[in-house]
Amino acid sequence: MIPTDPVERDALAAEYVLGTLDAQAAREVEHAMESDAGLRDLVAGWEARLAPLTVLALPEAPPPALWDRISKALDGPRPAAAAPARPSPFWRFWALGASAVAAGLAAFLVLRPVPDQRLMTVLLTQRDQPAWLVEADGGALRLASLNPQPVPSDRVMQLWALPQGATAPTSLGLIPAEQGRLTVTPSAIRPEPGMLMEITLEPPGGSPTGRPTGPILFIGRLAAASGT
Amino acid sequence: MHAETDLSTLLASVATGDRAALRAVFERQSVRLFGVANAILRDRDASADALQDAFLRIARRAGQFDATRGTPEAWLGAIVRHAALDIIRARGREIPSDDPNLGDQAVSPEAEERLSASMEGKRLRACLEGLEPKNREGIVLAFVHGLSHPQIADRLGTPLGTIKSWIRRGLQTLKECLA
Numbered sequence: 001m002i003p004t005d006p007v008e009r010d011a012l013a014a015e016y017v018l019g020t021l022d023a024q025a026a027r028e029v030e031h032a033m034e035s036d037a038g039l040r041d042l043v044a045g046w047e048a049r050l051a052p053l054t055v056l057a058l059p060e061a062p063p064p065a066l067w068d069r070i071s072k073a074l075d076g077p078r079p080a081a082a083a084p085a086r087p088s089p090f091w092r093f094w095a096l097g098a099s100a101v102a103a104g105l106a107a108f109l110v111l112r113p114v115p116d117q118r119l120m121t122v123l124l125t126q127r128d129q130p131a132w133l134v135e136a137d138g139g140a141l142r143l144a145s146l147n148p149q150p151v152p153s154d155r156v157m158q159l160w161a162l163p164q165g166a167t168a169p170t171s172l173g174l175i176p177a178e179q180g181r182l183t184v185t186p187s188a189i190r191p192e193p194g195m196l197m198e199i200t201l202e203p204p205g206g207s208p209t210g211r212p213t214g215p216i217l218f219i220g221r222l223a224a225a226s227g228t
Numbered sequence: 229m230h231a232e233t234d235l236s237t238l239l240a241s242v243a244t245g246d247r248a249a250l251r252a253v254f255e256r257q258s259v260r261l262f263g264v265a266n267a268i269l270r271d272r273d274a275s276a277d278a279l280q281d282a283f284l285r286i287a288r289r290a291g292q293f294d295a296t297r298g299t300p301e302a303w304l305g306a307i308v309r310h311a312a313l314d315i316i317r318a319r320g321r322e323i324p325s326d327d328p329n330l331g332d333q334a335v336s337p338e339a340e341e342r343l344s345a346s347m348e349g350k351r352l353r354a355c356l357e358g359l360e361p362k363n364r365e366g367i368v369l370a371f372v373h374g375l376s377h378p379q380i381a382d383r384l385g386t387p388l389g390t391i392k393s394w395i396r397r398g399l400q401t402l403k404e405c406l407a
Contacts, residue, residue, distance in 0.1 A: 011400075014396075014403075018370045023314075047303075052343060052349035055342045056339050057267035057268075058267065062276060067254050067258075071251075074250075074287055
């Protein structure tokens with residue numbers, strides 16, 4: 001959690017820059033910086049204060065082929081050739097952690113009558129707040145925003161799906177700003193129980209690498225909304 | 229064509245998608261930046277991964293560089309450090325903290341001279357000298373070598389709780405000194 005007390009916020013920014021936060025706390029700071037300009041300023045202040053220390057690292061020539069590798073990775077959309085295909089640890093984290101909460105919410109929502117068996121989920125924020133309702137209807141996915149939040153003006157939201165057993169998420173496209181409802185019909189995948197869905201914050205035009213690059217805003221797992 | 233262009237201008241070109249400008253940044257900065265990553269990771273393969281991640285971020289975020297808030301070198305250095313820190317965290321910071329090469333250079337006179345090469349470095353050095361030696365060393369081990377609180381505690385033979393409060397107080401003292 002990002003503290004509200006100014007002294008604590010500054011101390012958190014300092015430790016983020018120093019590098020002593022654990023993975024989860026560092027991610028929380030990065031996530032909060034997307035929308036918290038004050039926190040960005042505190043972090044920038046600490047980066048400026050401590051930056052001179054980088055000269056203590058001894059310069060060293062990188063491997064000769066490194067630029068070619070970077071250039072290939074920039075070309076995408078075949079990042080697997082350049083970067084080993086490791087699923088992000090956050091996918092695993094969320095797959096284990098947040099889906100339990102999502103399942104609980106989904107169970108709550110199905111108390112309302114549902115015509116026939118549907119797949120659905122509620123995408124949650126990092127703080128487990130419900131953000132989007134997702135319902136699968138045949139091959140289509142219908143999304144409805146439950147609690148619209150502004151996106152930074154230089155960022156877009158991108159929707160992803162990770163079918164069970166897949167090692168990398170598939171982009172389902174960008175979510176138009178200010179749009180509270182939309183339907184997407186993915187061509188490459190079919191909605192299925194257990195499929196993880198997430199919305200990340202990406203640069204204009206969407207992720208340049210074909211994989212999520214920005215923070216995960218919302219995440220949930222499709223589950224049957226009625227019957228078993 | 230980019231030989232004489234300064235880094236800030238290059239980054240502005242990178243923001244427009246200019247690959248040649250990014251390459252010029254790489255050619256000019258990669259030896260320094262690879263050193264920054266390798267000081268944290270002490271593994272050339274992992275440092276190459278960190279640099280690749282960092283340059284993808286640089287390509288994407290060059291438009292966010294703001295010359296009024298710091299030098300392009302500092303901006304690039306921060307991106308590389310955080311890319312290296314992400315890797316070391318994902319590995320559970322398994323890199324041994326008892327590496328004999330660790331940290332000793334940070335307090336050597338030669339290192340202090342390098343720090344004093346810039347105006348900001350001189351001021352930071354003067355302020356660091358106002359800290360307890362172990363406090364100073366803890367901050368350098370964390371920033372330069374990516375050591376966690378427990379690793380610093382282990383290395384300096386000091387209880388973890390003490391290290392945490394030292395570092396916190398030390399940072400605060402530095403901030404006041406640099407203000």
